[in-house]
Amino acid sequence: MAVVAVYSVKGGVGKSTIAASLAWSAATLSRRQTLLWDLDVQGAAAFLTGCDAANGSRAASIFTRDLEPDQLIVPTPYDRLDLLPSDDSLRRLESLFAMIGKRRRLARLTEILSQRYERIVLDCPPALNELSAQIIRAATLIVVPLPPSPLARRALEAIRGELAYHHKKHPPLLPVLSMVDMRRKLHRDTVAELPDWPIIPMASQIEQMAARRAPIGSFAGASEPGRALARLWTGVERKLVEG
Numbered sequence: 001m002a003v004v005a006v007y008s009v010k011g012g013v014g015k016s017t018i019a020a021s022l023a024w025s026a027a028t029l030s031r032r033q034t035l036l037w038d039l040d041v042q043g044a045a046a047f048l049t050g051c052d053a054a055n056g057s058r059a060a061s062i063f064t065r066d067l068e069p070d071q072l073i074v075p076t077p078y079d080r081l082d083l084l085p086s087d088d089s090l091r092r093l094e095s096l097f098a099m100i101g102k103r104r105r106l107a108r109l110t111e112i113l114s115q116r117y118e119r120i121v122l123d124c125p126p127a128l129n130e131l132s133a134q135i136i137r138a139a140t141l142i143v144v145p146l147p148p149s150p151l152a153r154r155a156l157e158a159i160r161g162e163l164a165y166h167h168k169k170h171p172p173l174l175p176v177l178s179m180v181d182m183r184r185k186l187h188r189d190t191v192a193e194l195p196d197w198p199i200i201p202m203a204s205q206i207e208q209m210a211a212r213r214a215p216i217g218s219f220a221g222a223s224e225p226g227r228a229l230a231r232l233w234t235g236v237e238r239k240l241v242e243g
């Protein structure tokens, strides 16, 4: 079992888009039992997999163990892919964690879920707080989408430094250049400077995910952006297997 967190301190960098695509790829291309767990109150993961937003305010109760994850998990339209949707109650998570004082609560929950799921993909909120600390303790691998810029490498090192400062041990980071537009010189220069980093192009097919409410693989898997997201999943799987 592996927990793949898609994380950044920034919003609007493509986290949810990438998380939904990776989860779809895990379920469809790798044929693994997969759970997409939405930890962000925005609820983009449900939206992008064509699921109804969770009604009610129970998502936080999983963390207090008042509710079993199974009571909230829903199937998506895709084989082997389930969703644990978010709702507004997640706004209370910080005070909840302070109250329950369990530093490994999310890690423990993902361990329990590993009886049913081979891959758990976490769509994370843009923050540096106790929830992100819990995510770091639970994750096997952290995918970090970064906007292409000469500062991308420094942005990654800043996150690495922050993790090293707060966590004796942290999972490996996989940086991804997100929303790359090769017509722009700055983007081309960044790509040339960071040849080993996976690239997700800025593309209308990817944007279409939000209009169609479906992962790109399900409607444009053979397009270049669709293949870029599938390749990203292959890279993630390789890293997971290599350990």
Ligand SMILES: Nc1ncnc2c1ncn2[C@@H]1O[C@H](COP(=O)(O)OP(=O)(O)O)[C@@H](O)[C@H]1O
Residues within 6 Å of the ligand: 010, 011, 012, 013, 014, 015, 016, 017, 018, 044, 178, 179, 180, 200, 201, 202, 203, 204, 206, 207, 208, 210
């Ligand atoms: N590679 C891309 N090409 C074009 N639009 C994208 C791409 N990635 C994300 N977007 C769009 O950018 C916006 C923010 O993406 P999202 O995945 O929600 O970011 P985050 O989860 O980091 O806030 C969304 O409208 C999404 O459709």
Ligand SMILES: [Mg+2]
Residues within 6 Å of the ligand: 015, 016, 017, 040, 042, 044, 123, 124
């Ligand atoms: Mg998001």
